[in-house]
Amino acid sequence: MKRGAPGLWAAALSVYAFLYVPLAIVVLFSFNDSMLSAEWVGFTTRWYATLFADQQMLDAAANSLFIALSAASLSTVLGTMAGLAMARRRSAWLGGLPLLVLGPVAMPELLLGVSLLLFFRQVLDLTLGLLSILIAHVTFSIGFVAVVVRSSLAMLDESIFEAARDLGASSWQTFRHVTLPLIRPAVLAGFLMSFTLSIDDFVITFFVAGVGVTTLPLQIYSLIKVAVTPEINAVSTLLMALTLTLIALAAKLAPDALKGRL
Amino acid sequence: MPLLEIRKVSRRFGDLKALDDVSLSIEAGEFFTLVGPSGCGKTTLLRMIAGFDEPDDGELLLDGRLLAGISPEKRPVHTVFQSYALFPHLSVAQNVAFPLEMAGVGRDERRRRLAEALALVALTDKAERYPNELSGGQKQRVALARSLIDQPRVLLLDEPLAALDAKLREQIQGELIALQRKIGITFVFVTHSQQEALALSQRIAVMNQGRIEQIGAPAEIYNYPKNRFVADFIGTINLLPVEVREAAADHLRLFASGLGDLVGPPAATARPGQHGVLALRPEQVGIVAGVPAQELGNHFQGRVRDYLYLGDVTVYKVALDNGVIVEALVANSLPGPTRFLERGDPVGIAWRRDAGVYLHD
Ligand SMILES: Nc1ncnc2c1ncn2[C@@H]1O[C@H](COP(=O)(O)OP(=O)(O)O)[C@@H](O)[C@H]1O
Ligand SMILES: [Mg+2]
Numbered sequence: 257m258k259r260g261a262p263g264l265w266a267a268a269l270s271v272y273a274f275l276y277v278p279l280a281i282v283v284l285f286s287f288n289d290s291m292l293s294a295e296w297v298g299f300t301t302r303w304y305a306t307l308f309a310d311q312q313m314l315d316a317a318a319n320s321l322f323i324a325l326s327a328a329s330l331s332t333v334l335g336t337m338a339g340l341a342m343a344r345r346r347s348a349w350l351g352g353l354p355l356l357v358l359g360p361v362a363m364p365e366l367l368l369g370v371s372l373l374l375f376f377r378q379v380l381d382l383t384l385g386l387l388s389i390l391i392a393h394v395t396f397s398i399g400f401v402a403v404v405v406r407s408s409l410a411m412l413d414e415s416i417f418e419a420a421r422d423l424g425a426s427s428w429q430t431f432r433h434v435t436l437p438l439i440r441p442a443v444l445a446g447f448l449m450s451f452t453l454s455i456d457d458f459v460i461t462f463f464v465a466g467v468g469v470t471t472l473p474l475q476i477y478s479l480i481k482v483a484v485t486p487e488i489n490a491v492s493t494l495l496m497a498l499t500l501t502l503i504a505l506a507a508k509l510a511p512d513a514l515k516g517r518l
Numbered sequence: 519m520p521l522l523e524i525r526k527v528s529r530r531f532g533d534l535k536a537l538d539d540v541s542l543s544i545e546a547g548e549f550f551t552l553v554g555p556s557g558c559g560k561t562t563l564l565r566m567i568a569g570f571d572e573p574d575d576g577e578l579l580l581d582g583r584l585l586a587g588i589s590p591e592k593r594p595v596h597t598v599f600q601s602y603a604l605f606p607h608l609s610v611a612q613n614v615a616f617p618l619e620m621a622g623v624g625r626d627e628r629r630r631r632l633a634e635a636l637a638l639v640a641l642t643d644k645a646e647r648y649p650n651e652l653s654g655g656q657k658q659r660v661a662l663a664r665s666l667i668d669q670p671r672v673l674l675l676d677e678p679l680a681a682l683d684a685k686l687r688e689q690i691q692g693e694l695i696a697l698q699r700k701i702g703i704t705f706v707f708v709t710h711s712q713q714e715a716l717a718l719s720q721r722i723a724v725m726n727q728g729r730i731e732q733i734g735a736p737a738e739i740y741n742y743p744k745n746r747f748v749a750d751f752i753g754t755i756n757l758l759p760v761e762v763r764e765a766a767a768d769h770l771r772l773f774a775s776g777l778g779d780l781v782g783p784p785a786a787t788a789r790p791g792q793h794g795v796l797a798l799r800p801e802q803v804g805i806v807a808g809v810p811a812q813e814l815g816n817h818f819q820g821r822v823r824d825y826l827y828l829g830d831v832t833v834y835k836v837a838l839d840n841g842v843i844v845e846a847l848v849a850n851s852l853p854g855p856t857r858f859l860e861r862g863d864p865v866g867i868a869w870r871r872d873a874g875v876y877l878h879d
Contacts, residue, residue, distance in 0.1 A: 412606070413601050413603060415603040416603045416604070416605055418603070419603035419605075420605075421570075421589075421591050422569075422570075422590050422591070422596055422597045423591075423596060423616050423620065423664065423665070424591045424617045424620040424668070425591055425616075429620055433619075433620075437607045438607055
C-alpha cells in the first residue's frame with residue numbers, strides 16, 4: 257500500500273471540515289440546553305419536544321411529506337417511461353429526448369422557479385398552492401429518474417429483450433418478467449432521489465408556493481428571518497438525517513443495482 | 519413440402535442491399551448452415567425468420583404458411599443469440615423454463631420438461647446457478663436448453679460458437695451435431711467460419727454481399743465450387759489462370775501461359791478460346807524432389823518458395839516457372855521427425871487429369 261503525502265491528507269481533511277463542520281454544529285446545538293446558540297451549556301432533547309408541539313411546523317412537515325411522496329411517485333412513473341424510451345433510441349426524434357428531459361436538471365433553480373411561476377400564473381391561470389408546488393417538483397425530478405433508469409438499461413445486453421420476445425413473451429410479459437425486474441433498483445433509486453429533491457427544495461418552491469401553503473424549508477426560512485432558534489437546529493437535523501439516509505440508500509441501489517448478476 | 523421456404527427475399531438498408539433476391543428451402547430435420555464473410559446478410563436473414571425484421575420484397579413460408587405479419591412470440595421459431603442473451607436476474611432453471619412459463623404451461627408439466635431439458639444439455643446440477651456464475655460453454659448450453667424446451671419447429675443459431683476458444687468450440691461442434699440428430703429439430707446455423715460450416719452441416723448456403731452463391735452438401739461445395747468466390751471462401755485453393763483449347767465430353771485441354779498444356783476435368787460451360795482458372799485444392803497437388811512422375815497427367819517444375827509446418831501436414835508454396843505460386847499439401851504420415859524440402863530446392867509438382875474445377879472468368 258502506498259501512503260499519501262501528509263500534505264494531501266491535510267488538504268483532504270480541510271475540505272471535509274469545510275463541508276461538514278457547519279452541519280455538525282447545527283446537529284450539536286440542536287441538543288444544547290440553551291436558548292442562545294453561542295455556547296454549550298448541557299445536553300437536552302427538549303427542542304425536539306418543542307418542535308413536535310409546534311402546530312405550524314407540523315403542518316409544514318405534513319405538506320412537505322405529501323408533496324414529496326406524490327411528486328416522487330409521479331416523477332418515478334413518468335421518468336421511468338422517459339428512461340425506457342431513451343434507451344430504445346430507434347427513432348431520430350428520440351435522440352433529442354435526453355437533452356429535453358435533462359434541461360430542468362441543469363437549469364439554474366432561480367430561472368426554473370421564475371419560469372414556472374410565469375407559466376402557472378400567465379398561461380395556466382392556476383391558483384398557486386399544493387398543486388403548483390407538486391407540478392414544479394415533478395418537473396425537476398423526472399430528469400433524474402430518467403437518467404438513472406436509462407443508465408441501468410445501458411448496462412444490459414440489448415438482445416435479452418429480443419430473446420424474451422423470441423421465446424414467446426408478449427411485449428407486456430417482456431416488460432413484466434424481464435425489463436421491470438432488471439431496472440427495479442434503478443427505479444427505486446430514482447424514487448428516493450426525487451423524494452429527497454422535493455423535500456429539501458427551497459428556491460423553486462419559494463416561487464410557486466403562493467401565500468396559503470408552506471413547506472418545511474419555507475417554514476424554516478420564515479423563522480430564521482427572525483432568529484436562529486434551537487428548534488430550527490432540531491428540525492434541520494431531522495431533515496438532514498432523512499436526506500442523508502435516502503441519498504445513501506439511493507447511491508447503494510443505483511450503482512450496485514446489478515452487481516453480481518451480470 | 520419444405521419446412522421453411524424463402525422466396526426471392528430482398529432487404530435494403532438505404533443504398534445497401536443487405537439481402538438481394540435470396541431463395542432457399544430447408545427440409546424438416548435438416549442441419550442447414552448459412553456461411554459467408556461478415557456483413558453478407560446472414561443475421562438479417564435470421565432476423566426475418568425469427569420475426570424481428572420483414573423483407574422489402576419476397577416472402578417467407580413456414581409449413582407452407584406465410585410468415586408475414588406474425589410477431590416473433592407467435593412463431594414456432596427460437597434463436598440462440600451470439601451473446602447467449604440469458605436473463606441475468608433468473609436462475610438457470612428459470613431461464614430454461616421461461617418459454618413454458620410465458621405459454622402458461624402448468625407446474626407439473628413445467629417441472630417435468632425442465633428436468634428433461636436440463637438433462638439434455640447435462641446441466642441438471644447447475645439448475646440453481648445464475649448466468650454470471652457459469653462458464654462460456656455452460657451459458658451456451660443454457661441458451662440451447664431454453665430454446666429447445668418447447669420444441670420449436672426451427673432453431674436459429676447466430677454464430678453461437680464465435681465467443682468460445684478453439685478447443686471448446688470443437689468439442690461443442692460435436693455436441694451440437696449429436697444433439698440435433700437426437701431431437702430432430704431443424705437447425706439453421708449461421709457462421710462466418712467455413713470450417714465450422716463444413717464440419718456441422720448437412721447442407722450449406724454460401725452467401726456473399728446479400729446473395730446466395732451456392733447451396734449444397736459440404737463435400738459438393740468443397741469439391742465443386744460454382745464460382746471463384748465459393749472456391750476461394752471455402753478452404754484454400756490454387757487458382758491457375760488458363761485458356762481453354764479443347765472442351766471434350768470427358769476432359770478439357772487447357773493452356774497455361776509460361777507453363778504449357780495441361781488436362782482438366784470436363785466442364786459444361788467451357789468453350790475453346792475462353793479464359794478462366796483451374797481451381798485446385800492443395801491436397802490434390804503432389805510434390806516430389808526432382809522430376810515428377812509422368813503418369814498423373816499434369817506435371818511441372820518449380821522451386822520451393824516457402825513452407826508452413828502444421829504438425830499433421832506441411833504446406834509447401836512452390837513457385838512455378840511462369841511465376842505462379844501453387845500450394846501443395848503433404849501429409850506428415852511417416853514416423854519420426856519430418857524432413858522438409860528446403861527453400862530454393864527444385865521440385866516437381868503433379869496432379870491428376872480429373873483433379874480440380876475449371877471456372878471461367
Ligand atoms: N438495421 C440496420 N440498419 C442499417 N444497416 C444494417 C442494419 N442491419 C444490418 N445492416 C447492414 O446490412 C449488412 C448485413 O448485415 P448482417 O446481416 O448483420 O451481416 P452478417 O450477419 O452476415 O455479418 C451489413 O452491411 C450491415 O451493416
Ligand atoms: Mg451476423
